[in-house]
Amino acid sequence: MGNLKKYISFLLVLLLLSNVTSVSAAEPIQEIRDLIKEYYIEDVPASVLAKPTAKEITEHLDPYSVYMTAQEFDRFTNGIEQQLVGVGIVLDEDPKGVKIISVIQGGPADRAGLNAGDIIIAANGTSLAGQSVQHAISIITGAANTTVTLQYISVDTNEKVTKALKRELIRIPNVEYQMLGGDIGYIRLHSFSQEATEDITNAIGKLPGAQGWIFDLRNNGGGYVSTAQEVAGLFPNVTNAFQLRYKTERPEVYAALPQKVKFTIPTHILINEYSASASEMVAVSVKEQKGATLYGQTSFGKGSMQSLFTLSDSSTLKLTTARFFSPRGIPVHEVGVTPNIETAVGEELIVSHRDQLLAKHSTYQKLPALKDVPVTKTFTVAMNMQMDWSKLNAQDVQLIQLGGKEVPVDVKIADDYKMTITPKANLQSKGKYLLMIHPKWTSKSSKQMQNGIYLEVSVK
Template sequence: MNIKKRYFALIVVVAIFIGGFGTYFGVQLLSKFEILDNGAASSDQDLLLELADQQESIQENMGKMSKVVNAFTVIKENYVEDVEDKQLIEGAIQGMLGSLEDPYSSYMDQETMEQFNEQIESSFEGIGAEVSMVGGNVTIVAPIKDSPAEKAGLKPNDQVITVDGNSVEGLDLQEAVNKIRGEKGSKVSLEIRRPGVEELIELEITRDAIPLETVYVDTKEVDGKLIGILELTSFSENTASDFKKELTKLEEQGMDGLIIDVRGNPGGLLPTVEELLKMFVPKETPYLQIEDPTGKKSRYFSKLESPKDYPVVTLINEGSASASEILAVSLKEALNYEVVGTTSFGKGTVQQTVPMGDGSTIKLTRFKWLSPEGNWIHEKGVEPTVEQKMPDYYYANPIQIEDDPLSLDESDPSIENLQIMLDGLGYEVDRNDGYFDESTASAVKAFQTDNDLEATGQVDQNTAEVLQSELMEHIRNGEDDLQLEKALEIITK
């Protein structure tokens, strides 16, 4: 490399970092004004002084960049093969973010950023599951309602081990996501490690278009009372307005109580959940607190004069994360509303996107969110006020048939799953301890007959797949929803 090229490379590296810091502080300043709008005490002079301090910090940081620039130059001039500037620069950014050991901070190139925007704004193509990096493992937070991921049986806390036979170990989260996503109609094979299951679970999933309809409405009449049910599958740009529209309709019908269902909701946009909370939490009580990197806490208030005149219950489970948890814990603490279900996922941080100027973006953890009482639920989750699990078959694992079918007088963990699934579908079995007895064989034959399968009383791969499909349809139809039943019981009393 000649001197001109070397200096050009140095300019490229330095310009990337200057551009990044400049945009980053622009975002910081914008966030300060957003906090001001919600009542935090500050002044224009304070903001100007803070910005001046940050500009001094830029100069200090640039002095520390010499080691990075030297590494860039050494690699460019001495590596055995040609290396693109972009590869080294993006690798450096990814390396810095990786050193944070924060699964929610990541670098997104231009293509990935476009996909990220699609997922928030309208629809996208893929399997339909929110993922996170937990303990170095690509982990399912929650499958999206009615998505291929949900239909295939993916569950919260499943760990993705391989994609199409290739290990995801060593990949960052976005690289793994890019391998899982794909065009509608294409198939992807995943190996899953599920907590409590010894063997890996293999799933083949056909990708589809994932529409982001996020608000679903239903009503139940119990003891002469009309109960509204609003299910939120994520918090996207239109969720708050759609929620308000459906809530108004329910109130006009004379609703006697409301259930907000955020089970399996992986979260989304912070401003969206804030808009929802402003509809419920009156102005005397904060609906949320935000802690910035300096430890300064800002409390957020609505302008609402009084709370609703009907009871509200929130439904959560282990797949409820982030904005879902904000909603649940805020209604729980600010209004003493009941929360029914199981302990939620436990994500208590807020990310901001920082444009890099070339279409790429850094998604960086910037704040902690705290409950109205100042509690941080990160890695702990929101505990329900009324714990209620679902029936055992909701937690059953797909049956894996490797060689010979499951048959009479065998013992295997897969047979225990089989018995739980058959029982859940209404086929009587005498035991669910993993021993394939006569009652299990009879139940299998009855299931096979009802589903136009050869009634052998043995479970081959075809029977296992039909059984899984029927069970997922049973679950999606809301059969035996003990958590909803408990919420209805509470709200009508």
């Protein structure tokens, strides 16, 4: 089993739309049988190994074990590295066809209005019911600037919809980052690619002054094992990355790879039901070692690792060779990782950002929330004593969109007791905000405000 470690390259749960099929011509079938017998995570019946083609053998294994020609493997790795020709969707199997796990922003599917949760039941007139993701991908993908017609069941209406999409080369930024309102650094990772750790550390360096961090792994289907070890090393207190259990070996714990740049406390990780594989590997280990707080929903539950075997004809066998666990042995496979703080779907970032802001101002008094305010709302703040407004500083009032930026406001004095706060632009419909007034003012009798105040705002 020691020779297997040189093959450990990555673990990927959800196939990006790259053209992965199986062809029987000149397959090194005996090599494939030997590798499966020696390394596959479970014993395989002789009747399966005796089948004449790689596809017939691997379709009796788990969904993540696949045979690929050299060309197919190139396209497959391009998917991990976030560049591909297709319509811009990530897929998983479903009894009715293939389910869209996520839609790549700005891609053909996004522009056409497809959504995560839609189930594609046919492509170019071919039914996908009962078919593998690989088979679906072979039909949906194709050359750039060609068209594919998809029939799908809408997650919103449960009705069948048919749309024609033009395939195109899609280059996906793997890391997104921005400074959220209140100096909270936000970084989103889409894939555990080879350059992911460098991209993350660069993003951290471009957000100086962050007083908290949100690391977003929602809809992240995984990537390279070595990258998961590196990313685990970005978190405070995290010394171990994961535990692997092979077919015949005892559990082995792999160390996190320390990074020169790290997230600082407090840090949150966002996960959802489509966070899988390497995402779960990082999430479960960081949660166990208290390097961050997890927000969201229980993750996908793909705790298996695939190894890559290059065959004599330059084709590749991707084979499940191990299960992974947290360093202390918490299982992930078919279980998933549960968050510390469970949120409603789509509310992960909003709740995390809110908690980050309130943790910085834990002594502030909460005022009654304002619900369903108009997008043109002007806020009136009334004090219970006459105020010395001459010391009013605009920075003492903050209106922050949760999950977004601080909103510029005009602050005006109404009288000795009241002031008005007017956003300089309309609020976002359905948006959520936090209005904070910091304790830096005095009354006319020179009495200092002891604690700040805040209220939560939701918009119609």
